[in-house]
Amino acid sequence: MNIQGKVIVITGGASGLGAATAAYLQQQGARVVIVDMNASLGEQTGQEIGAEFIKLDVTDEKAVESFFAHIQEKYGQLNGLINCAGIAPSAKVLGRDGLHALDMFQTVLNINVSGTFNMLRYAAQLMSQYALSGEEEERGVIVNTASVAAFDGQIGQAAYSASKGAVVGMTLPLARELAREKIRVMTIAPGIMETPMLKGLPQNVQDALGQMVPFPPRLAKPEEFAKLVGHIFENSYLNGEVIRLDGAIRMAPK
């Protein structure tokens, strides 16, 4: 897909991977709309990169429906959705302070899985209405964000790994179904990324984490995620697959 002038929505766009991707795609000529629960950071990021920001909880069915009605009304089309909104709390099943709370498990699944799915079903509907012109081959691209924790989750990541495993699992059936609409679906499984979450850790801890990566022995830059998203948009033959972006790391049990 040539992203020039295309309308692309990015969830979790206020921060980290979403913000870096928004900046990159906007720079490449796309019309980017970022959504996030964090309104103050979202406004700030939106202003910095010159993209529209809308406060949105991706798990809120009514709000998400109204959001896509707004996109249709304002832009008249949608060609891309990048789901970056997510949370990553950790807890042991048999923790020091008691059993893993069931509501915490459900919250992680709700945001990381249902939130992703809620966004993509409305996005696919709007993308399917896009009228192809000239040489255009495809209507839309959906990129979801999993994690290497989908494959090698650590102790304490039962909820997070289950949620990311679900994102991996829905990739192929979605790609197969939406092929009819000329919409591709891809998932990226990042390793250890240098986002605000990790930048908050002491430098020696960041360095130690980086040394666990075979090559290059450092944390990944959010721009490296953004460039992969850009490539997925450009390369029409990438579909129904999960790409690890991880410097060959395989996470240890803890």
Ligand code: NAI
């Ligand atoms: P981040 O915390 O910097 O950004 C996530 C954004 O999602 C935040 O701005 C937050 O406000 C937003 N968000 C959370 N719940 C939301 C909801 N219900 N509705 C709308 N927005 C919501 O995190 P980061 O590092 O950029 O992570 C992005 C994605 O990448 C997440 O899905 C995360 O699980 C995944 N990931 C991150 C890795 C890392 O090392 N940072 C590694 C592997 C995966």
